[in-house]
Amino acid sequence: MVILFDRFNLPEDIFEVLFATEQQKIVGKLLIKEMKKKNGEFSKSDMSNFAMDLHDGKIVTEIEHPKYKGKKVKLSYNKRQFYDRILTPMKGMGLIDYDLYKKTYKISDRFNKAMIKIGLMWVRELGRSEQQPQTSSQVEID
Numbered sequence: 001m002v003i004l005f006d007r008f009n010l011p012e013d014i015f016e017v018l019f020a021t022e023q024q025k026i027v028g029k030l031l032i033k034e035m036k037k038k039n040g041e042f043s044k045s046d047m048s049n050f051a052m053d054l055h056d057g058k059i060v061t062e063i064e065h066p067k068y069k070g071k072k073v074k075l076s077y078n079k080r081q082f083y084d085r086i087l088t089p090m091k092g093m094g095l096i097d098y099d100l101y102k103k104t105y106k107i108s109d110r111f112n113k114a115m116i117k118i119g120l121m122w123v124r125e126l127g128r129s130e131q132q133p134q135t136s137s138q139v140e141i142d
Contacts, residue, residue: 001089013064018093019086026063027054027077027086032095032107040107047087047105055079 015025053059057076090096094110
């Protein structure tokens, strides 16, 4: 997943930074909201049920979109696209972990740790001196 952002116009909502489309932002935010209701953890079947309910248009919720402010909205989102464009990128970025032994999805802080690591990588890059070009006497030829 590639995250491109303008540090001068950084939105308040993390989902605005992470997802490209309005639908993805809404579904990603809803997933985290629903997981928080269950102590930040979903079983494999909970996740499957969430994806199926989204696919079937059974989820009714309030969303923080100016057009729908204060209204209950019925959401639908393709199940395959949910896994491909929402859950898999969230796992890849470290927002959600999957425990293979317990077979549960859990909200994670690894995203924060990854962002710190990226920042440190940049600081290290800034500290590197440019390599001197090799002269012909330094080049080994077989």
